[in-house]
Amino acid sequence: MHIVANYVQNARDATAIEDIAVDLFYKPYLQKAKGKPDSFLTAISRWTRQPTNGLVIAYEGNDVVGFSMHGPLSAGNRRLYKDAGSDPTLDDREVALIGVRPGLQGNQIGKQLLKATQEEAVSFHAPNLYAVCLEGKAGASYKLFSKQGFGELMTHDGIAYGKPGTIVRKHLA
Ligand SMILES: CC(C)(COP(=O)(O)OP(=O)(O)OC[C@H]1O[C@@H](n2cnc3c(N)ncnc32)[C@H](O)[C@@H]1OP(=O)(O)O)[C@@H](O)C(=O)NCCC(=O)NCCS
Secondary structure (H helix, E strand, C coil): CEEEECCCCCHHHHHHHHHHHHHHHHHHHHHHHHCCCHHHHHHHHHHHHCCCCEEEEEEECCEEEEEEEEEECCHHHHHHHHHCCCCCCCCCEEEEEEEECCCCCCCCHHHHHHHHHHHHHHHCCCCEEEEEEECHHHCHHHHHHHHCCCEEEEEEEEEECCEEEEEEEEECC
């Protein structure tokens, strides 16, 4: 497995990332309310083309097995993090989505993606990196983030696709 910190380079990678995102985020959390994933996929595709955003990809051979997207805080999340008691700077960044292909989770891929994401955030001169962990403190993502030094700011019902989410933050050196 190798990690590449880069923007989407070709259509094949973009499609693989979209497939993983649909399986991990759209189907379990959004499909019931929204039907087809078109607007979700359009948002991802637009998001990855913004030069201020960053995309880290995990490959097994030529296959995409996971990805992480990070960027400046969205306006909504900036408010959320303020409500959680923090005072985000304009240079702070957030992990917008991080996911490992179902069936391959639990193999340290997420760990390596998050490490590379932090390195990228440092290269963007971000003082802090934020994330909202799905399923609150019981979820796999909180385990992943807390083991890499992210601290809980707040856990609240309904902030992660209408379910409990835990806001975490790490000060980057
Ligand atoms: C969260 C996710 C990205 C983690 O990736 P992963 O490759 O499965 O995680 P890793 O194997 O790298 O594990 C990283 C650490 O977290 C721990 N961990 C991961 N999942 C865990 C779980 N379900 N229960 C307990 N610990 C867990 C591992 O033990 C490991 O600890 P270590 O650093 O001491 O070895 C992955 O499970 C996923 O895609 N989940 C669905 C989407 C999601 O929730 N994304 C996060 C949105 S914020």
